[in-house]
Amino acid sequence: xxxxxxxxxxxxxxxxxxxxxxxxxxxxxxxxxxxxxxxxxxxxxxxxxxxxxxxxxxxxxxxxxxxxxxxxxxxxxxxxxxxxxxxxxxxxxxxxxxxxxxxxxxxxxxxxx
Numbered sequence: 001x002x003x004x005x006x007x008x009x010x011x012x013x014x015x016x017x018x019x020x021x022x023x024x025x026x027x028x029x030x031x032x033x034x035x036x037x038x039x040x041x042x043x044x045x046x047x048x049x050x051x052x053x054x055x056x057x058x059x060x061x062x063x064x065x066x067x068x069x070x071x072x073x074x075x076x077x078x079x080x081x082x083x084x085x086x087x088x089x090x091x092x093x094x095x096x097x098x099x100x101x102x103x104x105x106x107x108x109x110x111x112x113x
Contacts, residue, residue, distance in 0.1 A: 012110045013107065013108060014105055014106070014108075015029070015046070019081070019082055020078070020089070021081065022080055022081055025079075028078065029044075029045050029046045029076070029105065030065060030077055030078055032044070032048075032069075032075070032076050033074060033076070034072060034073075034074055035072075035074060036072065037071050037072025037073055038072060039072065041069060041072060043069045043070075046100075046101045046102040046104075046105045047069050047101060048068055048069030048100070049067060049068050049069070049099065049100060050067050050096060050098065050100075050101055050104060051067060051097060052066040052097065053066075053093040054066075055090045060079070061079065061080040061083045061086040062079045063077070063086060063089065064076070064077050065078065085112070
């Protein structure tokens with residue numbers, strides 16, 4: 001098999017994409033900050049259901065994610081070095097609201113490389 005064919009077979013998942021970072025620090029998954037609900041369960045990682053995605057209105061390349069986990073709501077922030085990639089990811093995430101965060105981390109972004 002040719003080397004270019006082997007590279008085509010390798011998926012680049014959202015959670016591992018090289019542009020899912022800010023100044024060399026991975027953005028995914030975000031840290032979750034408790035907003036509301038019975039109690040703060042201190043969730044970590046790819047947990048919960050994505051409910052809303054908001055692109056920051058300031059000039060910083062970031063978007064905010066609202067997710068629900070075990071009857072509580074949490075907010076997280078994704079930071080990016082690249083403004084265009086930030087906009088692309090925001091639109092992609094908006095299209096995947098009401099899905100599990102872990103499933104979203106599995107989205108293949110090979111086409112963006």
